[in-house]
Amino acid sequence: MSETAEATHKETTATRGRPAGATRKGLETRVRIIKGAREALEDGGMEALTTRRIAASAGVKLATLHYYFDSKESLLLAVLEDLIADMDSAYRADVALPPEPEDRVEALIRASWRYIQRTRNKQIAQTELTLYALRTRGSEWLAAKQYNAYIDFYGHLVFEDDSDEELRRIGRAVGRQMLIGIDGIILQSYALEDLSASNEDIEALIIAMRGYLRRLMAERAKAR
Amino acid sequence: MSETAEATHKETTATRGRPAGATRKGLETRVRIIKGAREALEDGGMEALTTRRIAASAGVKLATLHYYFDSKESLLLAVLEDLIADMDSAYRADVALPPEPEDRVEALIRASWRYIQRTRNKQIAQTELTLYALRTRGSEWLAAKQYNAYIDFYGHLVFEDDSDEELRRIGRAVGRQMLIGIDGIILQSYALEDLSASNEDIEALIIAMRGYLRRLMAERAKAR
DNA sequence: GTCTATAAAATGATAGAC
DNA sequence: GTCTATCATTTTATAGAC
Numbered sequence: 412m413s414e415t416a417e418a419t420h421k422e423t424t425a426t427r428g429r430p431a432g433a434t435r436k437g438l439e440t441r442v443r444i445i446k447g448a449r450e451a452l453e454d455g456g457m458e459a460l461t462t463r464r465i466a467a468s469a470g471v472k473l474a475t476l477h478y479y480f481d482s483k484e485s486l487l488l489a490v491l492e493d494l495i496a497d498m499d500s501a502y503r504a505d506v507a508l509p510p511e512p513e514d515r516v517e518a519l520i521r522a523s524w525r526y527i528q529r530t531r532n533k534q535i536a537q538t539e540l541t542l543y544a545l546r547t548r549g550s551e552w553l554a555a556k557q558y559n560a561y562i563d564f565y566g567h568l569v570f571e572d573d574s575d576e577e578l579r580r581i582g583r584a585v586g587r588q589m590l591i592g593i594d595g596i597i598l599q600s601y602a603l604e605d606l607s608a609s610n611e612d613i614e615a616l617i618i619a620m621r622g623y624l625r626r627l628m629a630e631r632a633k634a635r
Numbered sequence: 636m637s638e639t640a641e642a643t644h645k646e647t648t649a650t651r652g653r654p655a656g657a658t659r660k661g662l663e664t665r666v667r668i669i670k671g672a673r674e675a676l677e678d679g680g681m682e683a684l685t686t687r688r689i690a691a692s693a694g695v696k697l698a699t700l701h702y703y704f705d706s707k708e709s710l711l712l713a714v715l716e717d718l719i720a721d722m723d724s725a726y727r728a729d730v731a732l733p734p735e736p737e738d739r740v741e742a743l744i745r746a747s748w749r750y751i752q753r754t755r756n757k758q759i760a761q762t763e764l765t766l767y768a769l770r771t772r773g774s775e776w777l778a779a780k781q782y783n784a785y786i787d788f789y790g791h792l793v794f795e796d797d798s799d800e801e802l803r804r805i806g807r808a809v810g811r812q813m814l815i816g817i818d819g820i821i822l823q824s825y826a827l828e829d830l831s832a833s834n835e836d837i838e839a840l841i842i843a844m845r846g847y848l849r850r851l852m853a854e855r856a857k858a859r
Numbered sequence: 860g861t862c863t864a865t866a867a868a869a870t871g872a873t874a875g876a877c
Numbered sequence: 878g879t880c881t882a883t884c885a886t887t888t889t890a891t892a893g894a895c
Contacts, residue, residue, distance in 0.1 A: 437878065456770035457681060462871060475879055477872060538822075539766055542759055545825055546680035554826040587823065587832060588839055594822050595815030598762075601769055602778040608811060615812055618850075619843035626842075661860065686889060699861055701890060 441479045444469045448490045453532045457539045462486075488550055491540045495557050499564060502526070512569050512628075516585065516620045519568055523593050524613050527600065534597050562586040569624070581627045588623055592616045665703045668693045672714045677756045681763045686710075712774055715764045719781050723788060726750070736793050736852075740809065740844045743792055747817050748837050751824065758821050786810040793848070805851045812847055816840045 447469025452460050462483050466476045480486040506522040508515055527534060544554040566582030573579070596616070600609040671693025676684050686707050690700045704710040730746040732739055751758060768778040790806030797803070820840070824833040 434878080440878075456767070458767065458770070461869080463869085472880055473871090474873080474881080478878070481872095483871065535766055535769060538762070541822065541826065542763055542766075543680070543682065545759060546682070551826075551828070555828065558823055558826040584835065584839075587827075587836055591819030591823055591836060591840070592815060593819070595817070595819035598765065598818050599782060599811065599815055602765065602775075602782040604775070604779065611808065612811055612815060615808075615847055616815070619847065622846060623839055623843065658860080664860075685887080687887085696862055697889090698863080698891080702860070705890095707889070 437479075440471065440475065444471060444476055444479055444486070445490055445493045447471070448486055449493070449536070452490070452536045452539070456535070457543065460487075484547065487540065487543060488547070488553060491544055491553055491557065494537060494540065495553075495560050498560055502564065506568065508568065513621045513624055515569050516589065516624055517617050519565060520589065520592070520613065520617050520620065523589075524596070524609075527593070527597055531601060535601065538594075538597070558590065561590050565589050577631055581624070581631065584627060585620065585624050589620060592620070661703075664695065664699065668695060668700055668703055668710070669714055669717045671695070672710055673717065673760070676714070676760045676763070680759070681767065684711075708771065711764065711767060712771070712777060715768055715777055715781065718761055718764065719777075719784050722784055726788065730792070732792065737845045737848055739793050740813065740848055741841050743789060744813065744816070744837065744841050744844060747813075748820070748833075751817070751821055755825060759825065762818075762821070782814065785814050789813050801855055805848070805855065808851060809844065809848050813844055816844070 444465065447467075448460070448465045451464050451468040455464065462476055463473055465486070466473045469476070476486070480489065502523075505525070506518060509518055541554050541557060544550045544557075562583055563586070565586035566579065567573070569585055570578045570582045596609065596612060599612070603609070668689065671691075672684070672689045675688045675692040679688065686700055687697055689710070690697045693700070700710070704713065726747075729749070730742060733742055765778050765781060768774045768781075786807055787810070789810035790803065791797070793809055794802045794806045820833065820836060823836070827833070
């Protein structure tokens with residue numbers, strides 16, 4: 412997680428609303444609002460995402476929302492942070508891990524593809540939020556944090572061994588490439604809605620990723 | 636372009652504003668408004684994109700905008716259609732085409748990568764619009780049209796020969812895969828802002844795409 | 860076809876009671 | 878900490894003069 416270290420210290424200043432971590436109940440409400448925003452975003456999209464709608468979706472009055480978040484912007488960034496924090500648990504669930512790295516890559520891609528197919532609005536919402544962060548001056552680091560979280564996640568699933576510096580590097584390279592493919596397939600599969608084409612694309616992606624991993628491992632072996 | 640045929644007849648009803656194609660000057664103003672919206676979107680993002688800002692950016696009064704477009708929604712969809720229509724000319728410019736299909740794939744990816752690096756806001760704007768179309772009920776076909784345009788474009792650049800049905804199929808498969816990679820790299824390169832990582836990713840993408848094309852051609856040869 | 864003026868509704872945010 | 882009530886703008890959209 413070395414790449415995300417720099418970002419971490421900033422989040423507290425950029426994202427939180429008024430009460431740092433006050434009461435137990437207060438924190439629960441804060442979380443409810445974030446979840447409410449997430450749901451409102453998922454089934455209405457960015458354009459329809461107003462603070463009133465969020466408050467309603469969270470079962471809270473508009474003023475309460477503003478008690479916890481200075482502005483709509485700070486709330487949206489908090490939602491993205493929440494998404495990043497949840498990523499791990501949301502994904503790890505249904506991936507069964509084979510022993511061989513190449514087979515893991517394949518299993519990961521297949522699991523992601525299943526997930527993508529049944530969470531269309533969630534994926535679109537997440538991409539909208541990422542673009543929002545990329546647009547919001549001073550918050551680009553959040554987008555970076557999100558991508559690093561995914562890359563670390565994929566990389567770590569490919570090589571559980573955490574001690575070998577070189578394997579970590581390879582894991583991240585493969586992770587980046589997998590994420591590229593997955594982001595690409597998200598947009599294309601929703602746009603084209605051509606299941607047989609997408610399935611063909613997934614198989615091609617798997618072959619490509621296996622090849623990439625094999626190549627990196629071969630280079631590593633040769634370099635010794 | 637067979638895949639986009641169905642979509643084409645719909646655009647007239649879904650996208651246009653009031654005056655069908657009236658006067659010469661009228662059309663020019665319509666175009667100015669669309670360009671204005673494009674620019675406003677590029678340097679402000681979806682969240683800041685209001686009809687007032689668009690009108691100002693187009694050098695037109697708000698009422699004039701509404702004379703040409705019934706609603707903000709119809710204008711945004713017209714902008715996306717404009718982007719689709721322009722794609723061809725915007726891209727074809729700086730791609731020098733080698734004779735061999737595999738080399739063309741490589742040249743295309745490199746050209747796209749150069750383009751991506753110098754048009755950040757344009758790419759983000761386009762992705763925001765695509766997501767908007769995917770969100771707007773009844774306009775998903777526009778996103779499909781956009782993707783098919785890109786796929787046809789890439790496919791046609793890989794195989795100029797238009798008569799061989801099988802080559803067209805392969806061209807489209809390669810085009811889809813290239814587009815997946817390019818969309819993925821757009822998001823990741825802007826989020827991570829790690830040029831050396833992105834360059835590594837581009838090289839991996841090129842190798843993968845060459846391999847994919849080679850594989851498809853080998854299958855074709857074997858099937859005879 | 861383009862403008863000025865304005866309507867009607869919605870939006871982000873705050874004041875202050877409880 | 879959560880609410881009711883309200884402010885100050887902003888937003889999309891229209892009416893009607895020119």
